[in-house]
Amino acid sequence: MSAAVPPRVDPGRGLSLRVTSKTPAADGVVALTLTDPTGARLPDWTPGSHIDLILPSGESRQYSLCGDRWDAHTYRVGVLREPGGRGGSAWIHDELAVGDLVGIGGPRNRFGLVPSSRYLFVAGGIGITPLLPMIAAADRLGTDWRLVYGGRTRGSMAFIDELAGHRDRVSVLPQDEHGLLPLADLLAEVDADTRVYCCGPAPLLDAVDDACAHLPSQALRTERFAAREQGAPVRDTPFTVALGRTGTEVEVTPDITVLEAVRSAGVEVLSSCREGTCGTCETTVLAGDLDHRDSILDEDGRAAGDCMFVCVSRSRGDRLVLDL
Amino acid sequence: MTAVQTLPTLDLDPFDPEVLRDPLPAHAALRDAGPLVRLPRYDTYAIARYDDVRAALSDWQSFESSAGVGLTNFRTETPWRPPSLLLEADPPGHDAPRTVLAGILGPRALRRLREDWAADAERLVSDLLAGGSAEVDAVPALAEAFPLRVFPDAVGLGRDGREHLLPYGDHAFNAFGPTDNALVLAGNADVAEHSGWVGEQCRRENLAPVGFGADIWAAADRGDLTHAQAPLVVRSLLTAGVDTTVHGIGAVLHALATTPGAWDLLRARPELVRGAFDEAVRWESPVQAFFRTTVRDVPVGRDGAVLPAGQKVLVFFAAANRDPHHWTDPDTFDPTRDPSGHVGFGMGIHQCVGQHVARLEAESLLTALLTRVTRLELTGEPVRHLNNTLRAWASLPMRLTI
Ligand code: FES
Numbered sequence: 167m168s169a170a171v172p173p174r175v176d177p178g179r180g181l182s183l184r185v186t187s188k189t190p191a192a193d194g195v196v197a198l199t200l201t202d203p204t205g206a207r208l209p210d211w212t213p214g215s216h217i218d219l220i221l222p223s224g225e226s227r228q229y230s231l232c233g234d235r236w237d238a239h240t241y242r243v244g245v246l247r248e249p250g251g252r253g254g255s256a257w258i259h260d261e262l263a264v265g266d267l268v269g270i271g272g273p274r275n276r277f278g279l280v281p282s283s284r285y286l287f288v289a290g291g292i293g294i295t296p297l298l299p300m301i302a303a304a305d306r307l308g309t310d311w312r313l314v315y316g317g318r319t320r321g322s323m324a325f326i327d328e329l330a331g332h333r334d335r336v337s338v339l340p341q342d343e344h345g346l347l348p349l350a351d352l353l354a355e356v357d358a359d360t361r362v363y364c365c366g367p368a369p370l371l372d373a374v375d376d377a378c379a380h381l382p383s384q385a386l387r388t389e390r391f392a393a394r395e396q397g398a399p400v401r402d403t404p405f406t407v408a409l410g411r412t413g414t415e416v417e418v419t420p421d422i423t424v425l426e427a428v429r430s431a432g433v434e435v436l437s438s439c440r441e442g443t444c445g446t447c448e449t450t451v452l453a454g455d456l457d458h459r460d461s462i463l464d465e466d467g468r469a470a471g472d473c474m475f476v477c478v479s480r481s482r483g484d485r486l487v488l489d490l
Numbered sequence: 491m492t493a494v495q496t497l498p499t500l501d502l503d504p505f506d507p508e509v510l511r512d513p514l515p516a517h518a519a520l521r522d523a524g525p526l527v528r529l530p531r532y533d534t535y536a537i538a539r540y541d542d543v544r545a546a547l548s549d550w551q552s553f554e555s556s557a558g559v560g561l562t563n564f565r566t567e568t569p570w571r572p573p574s575l576l577l578e579a580d581p582p583g584h585d586a587p588r589t590v591l592a593g594i595l596g597p598r599a600l601r602r603l604r605e606d607w608a609a610d611a612e613r614l615v616s617d618l619l620a621g622g623s624a625e626v627d628a629v630p631a632l633a634e635a636f637p638l639r640v641f642p643d644a645v646g647l648g649r650d651g652r653e654h655l656l657p658y659g660d661h662a663f664n665a666f667g668p669t670d671n672a673l674v675l676a677g678n679a680d681v682a683e684h685s686g687w688v689g690e691q692c693r694r695e696n697l698a699p700v701g702f703g704a705d706i707w708a709a710a711d712r713g714d715l716t717h718a719q720a721p722l723v724v725r726s727l728l729t730a731g732v733d734t735t736v737h738g739i740g741a742v743l744h745a746l747a748t749t750p751g752a753w754d755l756l757r758a759r760p761e762l763v764r765g766a767f768d769e770a771v772r773w774e775s776p777v778q779a780f781f782r783t784t785v786r787d788v789p790v791g792r793d794g795a796v797l798p799a800g801q802k803v804l805v806f807f808a809a810a811n812r813d814p815h816h817w818t819d820p821d822t823f824d825p826t827r828d829p830s831g832h833v834g835f836g837m838g839i840h841q842c843v844g845q846h847v848a849r850l851e852a853e854s855l856l857t858a859l860l861t862r863v864t865r866l867e868l869t870g871e872p873v874r875h876l877n878n879t880l881r882a883w884a885s886l887p888m889r890l891t892i
Binding site: 207210212213235236237238275278279280281282303306307361382384385450466472473489 | 548549550551581582583585586589598601711712713714715716719838839
């Protein structure tokens with residue numbers, strides 16, 4: 167990849183929030199609370215939403231909101247130190263301090279809670295975070311729910327204490343005590359009216375996906391923090407992107423993204439994760455045959471062919487027309 | 491802290507026909523009286539200043555909607571129909587219907603309607619002007635005709651019975667007022683018939699395979715809503731999507747016909763059309779006010795007034811939209827103004843989910859008119875249509891000069 171262009175933080179939407187607490191939540195996990203330095207309300211959000219935390223490099227990382235939405239003045243996120251990561255979580259753990267201001271994008275929700283008469287929540291490690299507000303919502307609605315929460319060791323699993331009031335609904339199953347989560351058994355019992363929400367590392371998601379094969383496709387909702395594996399682009403030759411509003415055309419060679427090409431033509435598109443997971447760079451497509459390479463759209467969304475995430479997705483054909 | 495007894499009190503009936511005919515003096519009195527005003531007539535309260543209205547609308551945690559956004563308190567009284575899953579709901583139940591409808595009515599989804607609606611508006615206008623310049627009553631001929639032409643098709647309604655839409659919506663908005671009020675009593679006579687028709691149209695088999703209605707049912711098939719919720723979400727479209735737009739278009743036509751230079755300005759600068767519609771929504775506030783209900787004691791304004799828990803409070807969008815502490819020359823309709831931040835569509839999680847539809851309808855019709863009509867002027871006295879929640883015209887006699 168060519169040198170990264172720093173993301174543009176939209177001044178109209180970007181927020182700068184103050185870190186008001188930073189407390190250990192488990193081995194390798196810190197919980198941050200963030201508030202507006204002027205005391206203003208924070209933007210509304212729904213369970214499953216995430217925010218972007220903007221790093222000093224200008225890159226961003228996505229973290230699920232895991233606080234209480236009835237408190238309009240505080241966001242809470244849980245951050246796992248990722249030893250093999252790109253440095254974002256290490257900076258949050260080692261550098262970011264109480265009192266600092268940090269840039270925020272979002273909130274956005276790609277993992278919304280749909281109405282149901284029963285929920286099965288499956289969390290792996292830090293994947294518990296988006297599920298906490300969902301549990302609060304299910305509880306408030308009086309919906310039947312159950313949580314199965316796995317992790318390496320009990321000490322590595324954050325927020326267990328907050329689930330203490332729901333002992334009869336929650337199974338905490340650290341791997342060193344119980345082995346891998348008994349997914350096949352759990353999911354075999356699930357009926358078609360239950361919605362399964364799963365968040366955690368990719369192997370867990372894949373295993374849950376397999377174990378849900380007998381259920382209708384809408385039964386399972388997952389969120390991936392990391393990008394889905396994508397094969398090679400369909401096309402290894404350049405293609406043209408035409409910008410419908412300005413009439414400009416740019417060439418996209420195999421070594422650059424559509425986002426980079428569009429920017430080089432002087433058109434700003436807001437971006438954040440640059441790996442097709444956050445949804446910030448969504449762009450309307452007016453014409454063309456798309457090579458979707460994001461981890462966001464489902465089959466229907468891909469088939470519709472009317473939008474793309476220009477940070478990763480490309481063209482199958484010679485030409486795309488974008489509404490830019 | 492101000493004790494409840496010392497709150498400013500106004501002996502004002504916001505639903506009195508004379509107040510409905512000209513609410514501006516009442517709104518000014520409410521703003522002047524204080525951030526929080528008691529209205530003993532209905533044992534309720536009012537908020538009318540811009541900052542306080544905006545704060546109350548944003549604070550869904552303190553001001554709930556699920557007790558109803560009219561005077562009737564759903565906690566203690568029975569609503570006249572099953573509550574709306576959008577307007578009369580709070581999180582978390584509100585989340586999924588809102589998310590689904592926001593997608594279906596979002597700017598991206600509306601793009602496919604843009605060309606059709608522009609063509610429809612051109613046809614409507616050229617029919618009116620077939621014999622050259624024309625004198626029309628702009629309420630039935632334009633403000634009602636255009637939304638009734640495009641919106642029911644966009645939803646996917648059948649041809650028959652569309653005449654129920656306006657009276658149904660009108661009654662629903664009246665019913666946010668006191669149940670023994672003359673407008674509500676008058677509407678009660680036919681409401682069963684209108685409701686029955688509306689209810690029927692919300693069923694999947696009565697909706698066209700393409701349209702907002704079908705999109706809502708498809709969302710239920712995907713599991714984003716339950717199948718039991720789908721007809722009520724369709725009902726929200728049919729209740730809130732017609733009268734409001736009609737009155738918004740009536741407002742902008744009236745504003746453009748009575749503001750010197752405005753028509754010429756828009757003809758010269760068509761890029762102002764969208765802003766002009768929003769400015770009309772600010773200026774006229776087709777939806778004047780909704781109630782909220784406090785879930786705890788809530789401070790209002792800066793001088794320590796406290797609204798006690800469990801109380802109904804009337805939140806005046808219209809008064810906020812003309813608050814001189816927020817707007818320069820609030821009583822002037824100014825098509826060059828940036829009306830951003832007006833609360834004519836509400837604010838916060840309940841902000842009008844159909845606002846993009848309303849804007850597209852208004853823009854389509856105005857653009858068609860501006861292309862053909864060189865002069866727009868009133869030819870007689872406009873007549874108000876009274877409604878407990880809506881500000882509307884019954885008649886706008888106008889000359890369209892080509
Ligand atoms: S920038 Fe995140 S999806 Fe493209």
